[in-house]
Amino acid sequence: MSISPGNNTTDSGRSLHKLGIVCGLAAGAWLGAAEAPTKLVTIGVSPFLISLGMVTGVFVARWTLPMALKGTSYILLDLREKAHLVVWALLAGMLWAVANTLTVLAIRDVGLSIAFPLWNTNSLVGLFWGWLLFNELRNAGRRRWVKVLGGATAILIGGCLLAYATSHQSAVSPERASFGILASLGAGLLWGTMYIPYRKAYISGMNPLSFVTVFTFGELGTTLTLALVFQGGPGNLLHELGRVQSVLFWLFLGGFCWVIGDLFQQFAAKYIGIGRGIPLSNTNQLWGLAWGVLVFGELAGQALSTQILVAVGSLVMIGGAVAISMAEPSDSERASWRKAMERECSRYHLDPVRVGKILEGEDPVAKEASSRRWWELLVVTAALGIFIWLAAVTHRHPIPVNLFWIFVLSIGTLTFLVGSGVLLWRQTRFS
Amino acid sequence: MAYPVRDGNHLIPTMLKSILTDLHFWLPVVVLLLGVTLLAALR
Numbered sequence: 052m053s054i055s056p057g058n059n060t061t062d063s064g065r066s067l068h069k070l071g072i073v074c075g076l077a078a079g080a081w082l083g084a085a086e087a088p089t090k091l092v093t094i095g096v097s098p099f100l101i102s103l104g105m106v107t108g109v110f111v112a113r114w115t116l117p118m119a120l121k122g123t124s125y126i127l128l129d130l131r132e133k134a135h136l137v138v139w140a141l142l143a144g145m146l147w148a149v150a151n152t153l154t155v156l157a158i159r160d161v162g163l164s165i166a167f168p169l170w171n172t173n174s175l176v177g178l179f180w181g182w183l184l185f186n187e188l189r190n191a192g193r194r195r196w197v198k199v200l201g202g203a204t205a206i207l208i209g210g211c212l213l214a215y216a217t218s219h220q221s222a223v224s225p226e227r228a229s230f231g232i233l234a235s236l237g238a239g240l241l242w243g244t245m246y247i248p249y250r251k252a253y254i255s256g257m258n259p260l261s262f263v264t265v266f267t268f269g270e271l272g273t274t275l276t277l278a279l280v281f282q283g284g285p286g287n288l289l290h291e292l293g294r295v296q297s298v299l300f301w302l303f304l305g306g307f308c309w310v311i312g313d314l315f316q317q318f319a320a321k322y323i324g325i326g327r328g329i330p331l332s333n334t335n336q337l338w339g340l341a342w343g344v345l346v347f348g349e350l351a352g353q354a355l356s357t358q359i360l361v362a363v364g365s366l367v368m369i370g371g372a373v374a375i376s377m378a379e380p381s382d383s384e385r386a387s388w389r390k391a392m393e394r395e396c397s398r399y400h401l402d403p404v405r406v407g408k409i410l411e412g413e414d415p416v417a418k419e420a421s422s423r424r425w426w427e428l429l430v431v432t433a434a435l436g437i438f439i440w441l442a443a444v445t446h447r448h449p450i451p452v453n454l455f456w457i458f459v460l461s462i463g464t465l466t467f468l469v470g471s472g473v474l475l476w477r478q479t480r481f482s
Numbered sequence: 483m484a485y486p487v488r489d490g491n492h493l494i495p496t497m498l499k500s501i502l503t504d505l506h507f508w509l510p511v512v513v514l515l516l517g518v519t520l521l522a523a524l525r
Contacts, residue, residue: 135499139506139507142507142510146510149514149517149518150517153517153521156524157524180509184509206490233520234524237516237520237521241513242513244510244513246512248510249507277521397503
């Protein structure tokens with residue numbers, strides 16, 4: 052039976068679409084929250100050290116969370132089954148690290164207001180790759196195209212308005228401007244292309260938790276290499292790390308929040324694809340703004356025009372997210388997704404029935420994995436110990452914060468964590 | 483159909499196959515090289 056564009060979605064498809072949308076929004080909340088702890092780090096710390104500090108925190112969390120949720124036996128079995136994807140995960144981690152370093156240079160040269168919207172084009176790049184390589188939005192019908200492309204563009208435009216309104220950068224060095232724009236666009240291209248390995252892994256049936264466990268090696272290895280190059284060798288790097296030890300906790304905490312957001316982004320990429328999932332997680336800018344404005348009072352004393360720009364930018368961004376949320380893939384589009392999955396199965400000798408079940412939220416690997424090991428508890432304890440030790444030696448710089456809004460935003464962010472976590476558990480057992 | 487759990491000894495050939503035969507793989511590789519080149523030029 053042929054399926055025409057615009058056919059109704061099945062109950063199962065609708066349910067997974069909702070799950071993916073909730074995961075995308077939760078990703079935005081947690082990726083935005085990750086910015087808050089780093090605001091407590093004083094100016095004067097090298098951006099490369101900030102990046103390395105966060106990525107080290109990310110590394111600790113990325114090992115611990117997947118192991119705590121699924122166990123090492125599960126992760127190893129999943130990786131062995133799809134061993135060809137190990138190299139893809141490493142490649143994705145390397146792409147992330149180079150893109151992240153480019154953003155450091157971009158902010159240095161043109162400021163955040165110009166750099167942020169330019170690298171946020173990553174969602175459009177991801178949408179293009181999703182369409183070209185993974186059949187996303189194929190046979191989707193005009194209305195869904197308008198919703199997804201229009202929604203992604205609205206999120207980008209909203210981001211431009213927010214970045215412009217919140218910019219404190221008054222002058223951009225003319226001679227560095229072209230370098231900064233190139234660096235921003237390069238970061239957008241790299242991050243957008245990073246979603247190719249993501250989607251590749253998920254239409255091959257890999258669990259996002261397994262993927263990030265390998266991804267983090269590419270990420271940390273490349274970030275460390277770049278920090279060594281930019282900081283003048285291991286001696287200088289160690290000296291600088293010792294100097295910033297007192298603020299490492301905040302960077303680790305930011306990294307931890309970032310890992311949670313990234314995990315939700317990965318599940319969104321799995322269940323609704325990169326064309327829909329990535330623009331939704333790019334709403335992190337809205338959450339970052341909320342933390343900055345409400346908790347740290349970053350817009351205090353700003354002109355009315357600035358506040359109007361912030362309100363309009365936020366509304367445009369929310370409108371874009373709503374449009375994408377309403378663009379449920381039809382059965383005909385899902386059939387196109389399935390063709391992409393079958394192509395991967397054919398190329399890498401995977402079982403399409405089994406992979407199809409995994410894409411519907413089932414978890415056959417869990418039935419085959421052996422029980423938990425005692426040393427998993429040891430690793431979780433060690434990770435917690437690292438955080439506690441860093442918290443003990445840290446000190447918070449005297450930056451005024453609004454405790455009421457910290458409470459409100461924390462509750463909102465935790466609600467996303469619990470709500471999305473429960474949904475993921477009920478529907479997929481974190482598959 | 484039973485899913486073929488891969489033998490650890492086949493890990494390297496499987497990866498090599500992925501690199502050499504999958505055109506999709508080279509897109510991120512080329513973009514990564516572009517990014518590294520850009521980084522070296524701008525630092």
